[in-house]
Amino acid sequence: MKGFKKFALLALAAALLLGFSACGRNRSTPVAGNFEEEVGGQRTIRLGFEGGLCQAAIPLAHLMGFFAEEELDTEIVVTGDLVNSRDSLVAGHIDTVAGMLAGWFVPVTQGMDIRFTLGLHTGCASAFVPADSDIIRLESGQQIAVSGAIGGAFHNIALRFAYREGLAPGDFTFRDFPAAEAVIALQNGAVQVAVIPDQVGQRFVDDGILRRIRSLEDADFADDNCCVLGMTGNFIAANPETSARITRAVYRASRWIDESDANKTAAVHLLIENGYVSAGVDVAYVVGLMGNWRWGMPHYLTEQTLVVSVREYQAMGVVNPNLDPDVVKAQIWHPFEVSLDDGFGQTPNANNDFTSTRLTSLPGVEFDYIGLLCCARR
Numbered sequence: 222m223k224g225f226k227k228f229a230l231l232a233l234a235a236a237l238l239l240g241f242s243a244c245g246r247n248r249s250t251p252v253a254g255n256f257e258e259e260v261g262g263q264r265t266i267r268l269g270f271e272g273g274l275c276q277a278a279i280p281l282a283h284l285m286g287f288f289a290e291e292e293l294d295t296e297i298v299v300t301g302d303l304v305n306s307r308d309s310l311v312a313g314h315i316d317t318v319a320g321m322l323a324g325w326f327v328p329v330t331q332g333m334d335i336r337f338t339l340g341l342h343t344g345c346a347s348a349f350v351p352a353d354s355d356i357i358r359l360e361s362g363q364q365i366a367v368s369g370a371i372g373g374a375f376h377n378i379a380l381r382f383a384y385r386e387g388l389a390p391g392d393f394t395f396r397d398f399p400a401a402e403a404v405i406a407l408q409n410g411a412v413q414v415a416v417i418p419d420q421v422g423q424r425f426v427d428d429g430i431l432r433r434i435r436s437l438e439d440a441d442f443a444d445d446n447c448c449v450l451g452m453t454g455n456f457i458a459a460n461p462e463t464s465a466r467i468t469r470a471v472y473r474a475s476r477w478i479d480e481s482d483a484n485k486t487a488a489v490h491l492l493i494e495n496g497y498v499s500a501g502v503d504v505a506y507v508v509g510l511m512g513n514w515r516w517g518m519p520h521y522l523t524e525q526t527l528v529v530s531v532r533e534y535q536a537m538g539v540v541n542p543n544l545d546p547d548v549v550k551a552q553i554w555h556p557f558e559v560s561l562d563d564g565f566g567q568t569p570n571a572n573n574d575f576t577s578t579r580l581t582s583l584p585g586v587e588f589d590y591i592g593l594l595c596c597a598r599r
């Protein structure tokens with residue numbers, strides 16, 4: 222019976238991973254470029270896509286023609302996972318991609334050439350315990366499962382949770398598990414807490430198996446950007462107008478998602494119809510997840526997230542304590558002018574003229590069909 226329970230949990234987690242086949246005032250950078258001489262005016266722009274619900278605004282901007290309205294020809298390039306997405310961006314295999322701020326923060330503060338042009342949304346991860354556990358908060362001595370490697374995004378999110386409780390990294394034992402296996406580790410007592418994507422954990426909460434004790438959706442994190450749009454500094458310097466147009470298109474899609482539940486439902490159906498989500502996915506579940514996050518965040522909240530994150534990661538020993546948070550922000554934050562009205566009033570598929578899907582994969586990246594897995598893959 223125990224073996225069957227483990228199998229059932231793994232099967233459900235696998236369904237979440239494969240069935241989904243898985244952020245006011247706007248201070249911005251002036252644009253001075255000749256679009257016709259930039260890459261946007263000369264070739265197809267390669268949009269990286271790891272497959273996470275976090276990144277849904279990118280394929281939606283592609284499918285809904287927002288890039289086309291910016292006179293950009295685009296294709297989606299499947300990048301495989303978060304680390305490969307980042308490295309592919311820096312290597313020039315793709316032109317832009319979204320990533321988790323918590324996962325990119327350390328390498329960019331150490332000099333990796335990635336700039337953030339837009340905050341995409343809040344939320345994305347939580348700390349979970351078994352539903353019948355007595356644990357109500359993070360406490361010293363706990364063993365914590367984190368998905369995506371020690372030093373990765375979910376480990377760093379766990380450290381921010383700990384910081385807010387007045388605890389230090391040495392107060393815990395962190396163990397690395399794929400998100401699906403972290404649920405099993407909770408069930409068999411190997412760990413007491415798991416910090417994993419909401420996209421995986423929420424289903425187990427709905428089924429009465431897990432319970433949240435901390436979340437990026439909590440009030441003290443409610444204005445924090447989880448995911449950002451990234452480009453290299455070199456790309457932006459050589460292609461400022463193209464970079465601005467990419468940013469506007471993704472922002473329009475983000476704001477459109479945020480406008481209503483009807484738009485979120487239409488977004489999921491559009492992604493299903495174009496092969497980004499398994500046809501068997503629970504639409505209501507995905508719409509519910511999207512509704513838990515705020516999409517299309519104003520620039521000042523992204524700036525605020527950057528400064529606060531630097532300070533907290535410095536306190537936790539993750540980022541060099543000698544760095545000035547405002548200097549770091551100036552180095553890695555490169556916003557472009559966007560309008561809070563962009564994306565509103567759009568009617569999905571009103572004219573049946575959405576851009577057809579064009580998907581390619583990086584060498585060595587196997588692609589069956591993408592579904593939405595919010596940053597849970599290794």
